[in-house]
Amino acid sequence: MDTPSNHTAHQIDPTMTLGEIVTLKPSLAAELQRRGFDFCCHGDRSLADAAVELDLDAQKVAEDLSSIHQDEAPAQWASLGPIDLIDHIESTHHRYLWDELPRLGQLVDKIAMVHGDRHPELAEVQRLFVELRSDFEPHLTSEEQVVFPAMRSLMSSTDAQSGSAVDELPGEVRSLMAEHEVVGGLLEQLREITADYTVPADGCASYTETYRALSALEADTHLHVHKENNVLFPTVEARTSAGARA
Numbered sequence: 001m002d003t004p005s006n007h008t009a010h011q012i013d014p015t016m017t018l019g020e021i022v023t024l025k026p027s028l029a030a031e032l033q034r035r036g037f038d039f040c041c042h043g044d045r046s047l048a049d050a051a052v053e054l055d056l057d058a059q060k061v062a063e064d065l066s067s068i069h070q071d072e073a074p075a076q077w078a079s080l081g082p083i084d085l086i087d088h089i090e091s092t093h094h095r096y097l098w099d100e101l102p103r104l105g106q107l108v109d110k111i112a113m114v115h116g117d118r119h120p121e122l123a124e125v126q127r128l129f130v131e132l133r134s135d136f137e138p139h140l141t142s143e144e145q146v147v148f149p150a151m152r153s154l155m156s157s158t159d160a161q162s163g164s165a166v167d168e169l170p171g172e173v174r175s176l177m178a179e180h181e182v183v184g185g186l187l188e189q190l191r192e193i194t195a196d197y198t199v200p201a202d203g204c205a206s207y208t209e210t211y212r213a214l215s216a217l218e219a220d221t222h223l224h225v226h227k228e229n230n231v232l233f234p235t236v237e238a239r240t241s242a243g244a245r246a
Helices: 018-024 028-034 047-054 058-066 082-115 121-156 169-193 205-245
Strands: none
Touching (some): 082 205
16 A cells, blocks of 8 residues: 655655655646656556656656645545545545546537547547547446445455455456556547647637546546555455455
């Protein structure tokens, strides 16, 4: 579980994992993303290791990050137990997606129809969004109806548990993490095809809102995946491993 460890309250150190950094100072998610760091699907990597691949000076990045929002408190959700964290993920990120994906779908279709002749890249934006939504919605359903109930059952028991749903959790978690990678790749492609969501000069209000909403969806998804991959799933994995040894 990526929670702040032996570091001062606001100091970022190159030995910290990317997940620890975002949990310590949530506003740094955007700063890491801007620099090319993948803190959600690969949040278990240290800042130092990730910086090498990006050809960045890890110490300089750490110092820059440390200077941002020095009075920011650690994320409130970071102190939640696993069951409360699941509730938080469902009420915050899942609810957002169930509401936003249909609305965004209508916006994407609208600007593709109105502006597609002048901006042929919108056909690819439309295709990528359809694929993103078709991946996301079954993923959310699986978590809500199968995986999260099994996690709640496991984490609420004081004894080692067994049963088909609990026994299948390690495999289910691996599948969810693989699906997170797919969604992350689609979001990356959307950002590339839209030139970082740059609205063209002839873009209308709907065009502007679509790109704003897609960028917001990306930011929310990165934080959503971070909470699962780097905080919730390791806690559940530790519990299932302990049960297997019992």
